[in-house]
Amino acid sequence: MTKRYANNTNYIVVAEPHLIHLYQINKGWIKSVQSKNPVLGIAAWGDVVATYSIKGIILVWYSLFEKYSYNISYMHWHSHTISSMCFSPDGSQLYSGGEEGVLVQWNLKRNIKQFFARLGAPIKNLGISSEGSCIAISTEDNHLSLLDTLKWSLAWKIENLTMSPISGLIAFANRIKLVVEPLRNDLVANGQPGHLQFFDPITDQLKKVLEIVPFNRISRTNYENMAAPIVEHFAFSTCGHKLATIDSRQLFYGQLIKQEIILQFWQLDDKISSDFLLDSSIESPHEQPVNSLVFNPMKDEVVTLSRDCTFKIWVTRIKQSPFEKQLAKSYWMCLLTGKYKIGMVPRCAAFSSDGSVLGIAFDDVVTVWAENGSSKLLIGSFVNKSTLTYKKSIVRFIAFVPKTGKLLLENETSITLWNVALNSEVWTVKGQILCSSVVSTANCKDLAVDSCFMGGNIGVCYLSTEDSSSHIQLFNEVSPLPLHQWMLEGQRVKSLNFLGSAKGLVALTTNHRIFLLNFDLLEATEISLNSAEMIEKSFRTEDLGPHRPFVPTGYVSAEDEMEVDMEQPPDQNEKIARKKSRKTTDSDIDQEL
Secondary structure: OOOEEEEOOOEEEEEOOOEEEEEEOOOEEEEEEEOOOOOOEEEEEOOEEEEEOOOOEEEEEEOOOOOOOOEEEEEEOOOOOEEEEEEOOOOOEEEEEEOOOOEEEEEOOOOEEEEEOOOOOOEEEEEEOOOOOEEEEEEOOOEEEEEEOOOOEEEEEEEOOOOOOOOOOHHHHHHOOEEEEOOOOEEEEOOOOOEEEEEEOOOOEEEEEEEOOOOOOOOOEOOEOOOOOEEEEEEEOOOOOEEEEEEEEEEEEOOEEEEEEEEEEEEEEOOOOOEEEEEEEEEOOOOOOEEEEEEOOOOOEEEEEEOOOOEEEEEEEEEOOOOOHHHOEEEEEEEEEEOOOOOOOEEEEEEOOOOOEEEEEEOOEEEEEEEEOOEEEEEEEEEOEOOOOOOEOOOOEEEEEOOOOEEEEEOOOEEEEEEOOOOEEEEEEEOOEEEEEEOOHHHHOOOOHHHHOOOOOEEEEEEOOOOOOEEEEEEOOOOOOOOEEEEEOOOOEEEEEEEOOOOEEEEEEOOOOEEEEEOOOOEEEEEOOOOOOHHHHHOOHHHOOOOOOOOOOOOOOHHHHHHHHOOOOOOHHHHHHHHHHOOOOHHHHHHHO
């Protein structure tokens, strides 16, 4: 049974779904009160207790610590679940926040309320300073804000990487991924709807946020969530000055569901803003959702693969005015559309280091295409078979190993290194493969792989059936024997990336934790994504003022919790007797509500 605790000076209030128990520190359980509305959380100040329910209803209980009588005040503004609530130090104000992303200030004496809206995500926790001048607000997008209650404005805001989907976007969790930006070796994530976040894994700081799709999050209506844009795929050019993105949004027309897909190309403005500016936008690049997006490492060329069984090549063209050369501007267009066989869906693609060869996996068949003027010519194909069952197996990931002419293939049960020129297998590693990665062309352009990546250029992660842990191994293109191995206990890795400048490997787990596998220390360290820990890095302690620690309200210490568990709540007979003896009855509560 779920219980909630609120700490008071001499009392502890314990709330069950329909019961509120009062516990006095020196005497034990003294009273139980029945609540018609299910109690999700509580807050206490003096002899006043506030409770909230799943429908956003707030009940303020006055004189609840008296022996028999008490009064109830009813307040309702939130249309959805409230997540946190706290009193001001003098007890005159009550603050609440929840799914709407709006902080509400309730003046209990004057019966008026004030709002602070557009926090960007559902409120998770609230904490108030000892003097009541500041309120700390934690939101589900991993941001921490400090609100000045006197000026009613934000004093500061700390943003961190958003890796866990906010309420209503749980289905988006499987699409969250990491990509290494080649220019500054930042981690780029799509965890925030409609945005890309650039994160420095060495300093644990969020550097910038790029808005791909303008999106102002608003609360859902009843039980229908608003359609949020999702940046499903994004890729950088080798130099890091160009970016291609695929974003989608589901549109509802009655019972008809239509998916809106937009392909966008961005150019880095390194002279003025050091940010990416939109260059071209193409609506409905494919008839079906896009499976993959790949940049050519040597020129402005992008390949998109779709579930409509086609792949498209996108290139740049110069549009120049015949009157003024200053009006010349580049734009992106589709050069060609290709297919392999009817009904075979392209899953993943990869370019060779020099960009002259393109590999595309159609289900279980890997095809190799070469340049033929302005088109692509199929020069070879081979079927990928599982080494455990010797049956056709869907290829999930392919990548060319730089400067070797060898292609890495990944399926559920094995990874295989294939020599494209000889059309033969080099080596195979068996296991329950979770993901794999290959050193990018950008990392190998100016660095020697042998000296920078411990002689390895292939990273593979497989799941151990014995301890359900992820084992990450480093290989090279010569031998299937691992050069080094890391183990993440109790974690399931879903993506793996090489960091440039020989910093190591970055692993993203299914529960959205990030681990840095360092080549120098030969150990795995978790990258902190806690916004509360960012306070010490961004501000000195004296700059924050005399504020209490930022902890969720409505909880007691471990010592108090142990003391509560020593005694049991009053039995049912005593509850019924007190219910009959008090002045305020349930019928009176129903009339007030």
